[in-house]
Amino acid sequence: MASGYGAVKAEIAYDDGAINRTSRTLTQPKQQGASQAMLHAVGMNKEDLNKAQVGICSVWYQGNPCNMHLLSLGEDVKKAVDKDSQMYGFQFNTVGVSDGMSMGTKGMMYSLPSREIIADSIETVMGAQFYDALVTIPGCDKNMPGCVMAMLRMNRPSVMLYGGTIASGRSCKGESLDIVSTFEAYGKFITGTITDADRADIVEHACPGAGACGGMYTANTMATAIEAMGLSLPYSSSSPALSAEKRAECERVAPAIKAMLERNLKPLDIMTKKSLENAIVIVNAMGGSTNAVLHLLAIAATGNIQLDIDDFQRIGEKTALIADLKPSGKYLMEDVHRIGGTPAVMKYLLKLGWLHGDCMTCTGMTVAQNAVGIPDLDFEAQGVIRPLERCIQKTGNIKIVRGNLAPEGSVAKITGKEGTRFTGKANVFDSEDAMMKGMEQGKISKGDFIVIRYEGPKGGPGMREMLGPTSAIVGAGLHKDVALMTDGRFSGGSHGFIIGHVSPEAAVGGPIALIRNGDMITVDADTRELNVDLTEEDMKARLAEWVPKPMPVTSGYLFKFAKLVTSASLGCLTDR
Numbered sequence: 380m381a382s383g384y385g386a387v388k389a390e391i392a393y394d395d396g397a398i399n400r401t402s403r404t405l406t407q408p409k410q411q412g413a414s415q416a417m418l419h420a421v422g423m424n425k426e427d428l429n430k431a432q433v434g435i436c437s438v439w440y441q442g443n444p445c446n447m448h449l450l451s452l453g454e455d456v457k458k459a460v461d462k463d464s465q466m467y468g469f470q471f472n473t474v475g476v477s478d479g480m481s482m483g484t485k486g487m488m489y490s491l492p493s494r495e496i497i498a499d500s501i502e503t504v505m506g507a508q509f510y511d512a513l514v515t516i517p518g519c520d521k522n523m524p525g526c527v528m529a530m531l532r533m534n535r536p537s538v539m540l541y542g543g544t545i546a547s548g549r550s551c552k553g554e555s556l557d558i559v560s561t562f563e564a565y566g567k568f569i570t571g572t573i574t575d576a577d578r579a580d581i582v583e584h585a586c587p588g589a590g591a592c593g594g595m596y597t598a599n600t601m602a603t604a605i606e607a608m609g610l611s612l613p614y615s616s617s618s619p620a621l622s623a624e625k626r627a628e629c630e631r632v633a634p635a636i637k638a639m640l641e642r643n644l645k646p647l648d649i650m651t652k653k654s655l656e657n658a659i660v661i662v663n664a665m666g667g668s669t670n671a672v673l674h675l676l677a678i679a680a681t682g683n684i685q686l687d688i689d690d691f692q693r694i695g696e697k698t699a700l701i702a703d704l705k706p707s708g709k710y711l712m713e714d715v716h717r718i719g720g721t722p723a724v725m726k727y728l729l730k731l732g733w734l735h736g737d738c739m740t741c742t743g744m745t746v747a748q749n750a751v752g753i754p755d756l757d758f759e760a761q762g763v764i765r766p767l768e769r770c771i772q773k774t775g776n777i778k779i780v781r782g783n784l785a786p787e788g789s790v791a792k793i794t795g796k797e798g799t800r801f802t803g804k805a806n807v808f809d810s811e812d813a814m815m816k817g818m819e820q821g822k823i824s825k826g827d828f829i830v831i832r833y834e835g836p837k838g839g840p841g842m843r844e845m846l847g848p849t850s851a852i853v854g855a856g857l858h859k860d861v862a863l864m865t866d867g868r869f870s871g872g873s874h875g876f877i878i879g880h881v882s883p884e885a886a887v888g889g890p891i892a893l894i895r896n897g898d899m900i901t902v903d904a905d906t907r908e909l910n911v912d913l914t915e916e917d918m919k920a921r922l923a924e925w926v927p928k929p930m931p932v933t934s935g936y937l938f939k940f941a942k943l944v945t946s947a948s949l950g951c952l953t954d955r
Contacts, residue, residue, distance in 0.1 A: 488841030497525025543620030545590030566854015590620030594705030596871030609740030663775025668871030676950030695775030834867030835884025
């Protein structure tokens with residue numbers, strides 16, 4: 380036998396058509412005997428070493444309904460993968476943060492940063508273990524973009540399997556409930572609209588089991604956007620967590636990932652500027668979360684595709700809001716499933732000419748080809764999705780707003796139900812906690828333009844979501860009488876006259892840091908302007924007097940995040 384490096388090279392020169400393109404780095408060379416011994420230790424036999432290895436990453440943990448069932452879904456995927464004689468599945472895990480549980484606390488500071496941890500940790504395992512393909516199984520809000528960012532970084536055949544939406548709850552009085560009901564119940568309680576017993580009843584019955592928050596909040600928004608982009612199988616975003624369809628999806632993933640391995644079809648073959656535009660269309664049509672702006676910007680940047688906040692405005696202007704979904708509407712994601720799921724909605728959007736039908740998807744077919752055979756929406760039998768002629772709003776619900784308070788942009792979620800223009804006196808709070816205390820003390824009145832600042836990506840740090848404040852305002856019945864702006868974020872469950880992601884943020888001396896109580900602020904959704912009634916000279920004088928606030932943290936992951944993170948207008952990335 381020949382000896383030397385040349386002989387080793389010859390021994391690992393495999394046919395390029397083999398589907399174990401990556402794992403063979405460990406499984407075939409004789410000098411990797413230690414790697415092979417360890418693979419034998421975990422259950423692989425000699426024949427298994429020739430199989431493609433599929434990493435199956437769930438964002439599983441027991442402490443959150445969104446994520447509590449994901450390990451079980453991963454086990455189903457592994458069983459399906461292992462049935463194929465040419466594949467071998469390996470489960471692994473990454474961390475998650477429960478947005479709903481941490482909301483209104485300092486724990487929410489870890490929510491957005493967890494997106495980066497998820498992407499980094501999946502990249503780490505896939506890079507070190509040499510898996511040929513990847514199936515990600517996310518549940519809560521930041522899970523989805525974190526998983527997709529990792530899929531794009533590694534660019535190996537990949538599919539995202541969404542954990543699915545939760546079923547609706549029901550109070551003792553028979554009221555339909557979801558997680559946002561609990562936040563709004565607090566606003567009703569502190570204003571005396573309901574008793575503490577009523578509030579406790581809502582809390583006890585709002586979340587009946589596994590699954591992500593039920594409305595068109597961030598989890599369902601991002602799952603829907605990613606299905607529209609072609610990175611998950613049809614119906615993934617709309618099949619409820621505990622449905623038979625979700626279990627069947629685990630079975631369907633195996634042949635899909637096998638076909639992708641055979642074609643070497645990778646995420647960067649699927650994600651293009653046009654597929655991102657499809658995602659933006661469906662977010663606007665479905666009344667999705669403002670967080671989609673942050674996450675789609677980050678996903679695009681990860682894939683080196685040019686996308687900026689003005690693309691959201693451009694696309695939103697020609698996309699009508701046709702879904703009557705919570706938080707501003709009536710229905711939940713389980714109702715979308717009932718009427719035909721996300722594929723039925725996409726088929727209608729294709730008929731309207733709003734989607735790029737020629738975009739490739741993880742099925743190996745295009746968006747238009749996937750829609751063949753999907754039943755049409757029956758607009759007479761349901762009111763969840765409306766026809767264009769009866770749309771809720773002629774443009775999308777997400778508006779990109781600029782002005783002397785947001786020169787780099789801000790994101791408003793306006794459905795028109797609260798009007799399109801608001802002028803009010805600034806009522807300024809330097810944190811979410813201060814605003815909630817002010818609410819409890821009756822310091823918020825009709826006509827106020829509430830300002831919550833120093834909650835941005837650096838200033839928070841972590842850019843907390845303001846679901847507590849917005850829900851308390853709704854619960855108190857003030858949502859048509861006040862507006863709220865912040866350099867923080869909003870939960871997908873927030874609604875009202877709200878403007879978030881104000882950039883530059885207060886922590887870096889953005890104009891939001893210069894506002895004082897009593898300043899007159901105007902937001903106009905039609906002209907997309909956010910201005911304070913101050914001259915440029917006034918602003919310069921205040922900036923000269925401004926004193927930066929000390930960093931809230933001085934060590935640990937949040938400190939590192941604050942040092943690295945980009946502006947909200949760029950997607951809050953930490954790897955640029």
